[in-house]
Each structure stands twice: as structure tokens, then as C-alpha cells.
Amino acid sequence: MENKNTNAAAPVVLITGASAGIGEATAQRFAREGWRIVAVARRAEKLARLAENIAGATGIATLAADVAAPGTARQAIDLTMERFGRLDCLVNNAGSGRWAPVHATEDAMLDEVVDISLKGTFRFCRAALGVMKPGACIVTVGSTFGLLGGLDGGIYCAVKAGLVGLTQTMAAQYGASGIRANLVAPGVIKTDMTKDYWDAPFFTRINQEMTPFDREGTCEDVANAIYFLASDQGSYINGQSIALDGGWSTTKYLCKDAMLAERVPHAKAAE
Numbered sequence: 001m002e003n004k005n006t007n008a009a010a011p012v013v014l015i016t017g018a019s020a021g022i023g024e025a026t027a028q029r030f031a032r033e034g035w036r037i038v039a040v041a042r043r044a045e046k047l048a049r050l051a052e053n054i055a056g057a058t059g060i061a062t063l064a065a066d067v068a069a070p071g072t073a074r075q076a077i078d079l080t081m082e083r084f085g086r087l088d089c090l091v092n093n094a095g096s097g098r099w100a101p102v103h104a105t106e107d108a109m110l111d112e113v114v115d116i117s118l119k120g121t122f123r124f125c126r127a128a129l130g131v132m133k134p135g136a137c138i139v140t141v142g143s144t145f146g147l148l149g150g151l152d153g154g155i156y157c158a159v160k161a162g163l164v165g166l167t168q169t170m171a172a173q174y175g176a177s178g179i180r181a182n183l184v185a186p187g188v189i190k191t192d193m194t195k196d197y198w199d200a201p202f203f204t205r206i207n208q209e210m211t212p213f214d215r216e217g218t219c220e221d222v223a224n225a226i227y228f229l230a231s232d233q234g235s236y237i238n239g240q241s242i243a244l245d246g247g248w249s250t251t252k253y254l255c256k257d258a259m260l261a262e263r264v265p266h267a268k269a270a271e
């Protein structure tokens with residue numbers, strides 16, 4: 001679907017996983033700046049709600065499709081070019097949140113995470129690079145657990161680390177053509193993906209006891225960084241992975257209570 005408010009001079013951003021959480025906040029952020037939006041996610045009703053919220057502010061086209069399906073990236077780029085005639089930024093945000101330690105990862109999970117988060121992202125980049133002009137850019141949503149590794153993270157962490165490599169490779173290959181690639185790496189943020197853990201002690205501990213900042217990160221924090229990277233303000237940033245975690249990954253911070261607390265050993269990995 002598409003609304004009628006289109007301005008042919010406005011830049012265009014294609015966002016995967018745009019109907020909820022970080023992707024939705026990113027769509028809202030770009031819309032506020034007058035960009036036109038192409039939004040991809042699986043559930044049509046959530047996309048329709050996004051389009052309704054944004055309609056009036058800017059042009060929006062939506063595609064209800066799974067990024068893991070081999071044809072989706074091509075379809076999304078074709079839709080972008082048919083409706084808007086240009087692509088200024090690709091935001092690779094859709095990703096699987098499936099999480100298990102390496103020894104307990106079944107093939108079904110391995111395939112799902114690789115298909116959605118790595119192969120899906122790769123195909124979107126490949127298709128986007130075919131139509132992007134100098135000045136365009138790609139921003140991929142990784143994770144701090146892809147920069148540092150994460151307890152029990154298995155394939156989630158491996159794939160997010162792979163996205164750092166893909167970003168650096170694209171920065172090297174296409175920077176000279178004026179196309180930049182960067183990655184944002186959020187810490188843990190309250191979204192549908194993490195809702196099962198909001199009340200878990202480790203969620204609070206990461207966000208409060210291990211983070212030298214006095215509030216939790218939000219989807220808007222991530223959206224602001226993505227927009228900054230895509231805007232003229234970020235036009236000399238290329239190949240970077242920027243952690244958005246209040247300092248969690250760079251400081252090894254522990255609040256005083258946590259530092260003095262009795263140590264509870266982790267269960268041995270292979271048990």
C-alpha cells in the first residue's frame with residue numbers, strides 16, 4: 001500500500017522489520033525528517049498500522065514479506081524503484097532473536113537465524129547496491145553481543161559478528177563509489193523481541209548494575225543513531241560499528257553493589 005503524499009525530491013529509506021520496535025522507531029524518525037519510507041515486515045496488519053500513523057507526514061510503501069525468502073530483497077527494491085524511483089538508505093533491521101548456547105543449538109535454529117539475519121541482510125545489500133547512487137548508504141542493526149560475544153548466544157552472536165564483517169567489506173568495496181556502510185550495535189532494549197526477559201534479573205543487571213548510565217536505552221536512541229549515520233552529518237563515517245549501550249561494552253562497569261555481591265558461578269556450559 002502507499003499513501004498519496006509523495007514529494008519526488010525527498011530521499012527514500014527502505015527499512016526491514018519496520019513494523020515494531022527499533023524498526024518502527026526508525027521509520028518514525030526518518031518520516032519526521034521528510035524522508036519517504038519503504039517498510040518491510042511479515043505481518044500486513046502491523047505494516048498497515050505503521051502506514052496509517054505515518055500517512056500525512058510522508059510517502060510510504062509497504063511490503064508484507066519474510067526477509068528470509070530468497071526473492072524478498074529483489075521484490076522490495078523493485079517496489080522502491082517503481083514507487084519512488086530512488087533509494088538513499090537501506091536499514092537492515094529485521095533479525096531473528098533466537099538464542100541458545102552453541103552446544104544446545106539445533107539445526108532448525110541455526111538455519112533460521114542465518115536465513116533471516118545473515119542471508120536476508122546480505123541479499124538486501126546486494127539488491128540495494130544495484131540501484132544506489134553516490135551519496136547513498138547502508139546501516140545494519142547488529143548487537144553488542146556481536147561485538148563482544150554473549151553468554152549463551154551461539155548463532156545469534158556469530159551472525160551479528162558476521163554483519164560487522166559484511167559492513168566493513170562493503171565499506172571497502174563501495175566507499176570509493178560514494179556509498180557508505182555502517183552498523184549500530186544496541187545493548188538490551190525493551191521490545192517485543194526481549195519481552196520474555198524484562199523481569200529477569202540479568203536484564204536489570206545488564207542495564208543497571210553493569211551500565212554506567214542512569215537510564216535504559218530505547219528504540220529512539222537506536223533510531224537517532226541510524227538517522228545520524230544516514231544524514232549529511234554522518235557523511236564521512238564509513239565501515240564503523242557503533243555501540244548504543246550507555247557504555248556497557250566499553251567500560252566493564254560494575255556498580256558498587258554488584259562489585260561487592262557474592263559471586264554465583266555459571267553452570268558449566270556442556271552440562
Ligand SMILES: NC(=O)c1ccc[n+]([C@@H]2O[C@H](COP(=O)([O-])OP(=O)(O)OC[C@H]3O[C@@H](n4cnc5c(N)ncnc54)[C@H](OP(=O)(O)O)[C@@H]3O)[C@@H](O)[C@H]2O)c1
Nearest residue numbers: 017019020021022041042043066067095188189191192193
Ligand atoms: N531489542 C534488543 O534488545 C536488541 C538488541 C540488540 C540488537 N537488536 C536487533 O534489533 C533488530 C530489531 O529488533 P527489535 O528488538 O526491534 O525486534 P521486534 O520489536 O521484535 O521487531 C522486529 C521487527 O522485524 C520484523 N521481522 C522479524 N522477522 C522478520 C522476517 N523474517 N522478515 C521480515 N520482517 C521480520 C517484525 O515484524 P513481523 O514479525 O511481522 O515480521 C518487526 O517489525 C534485530 O535485528 C535485533 O537482533 C535488538
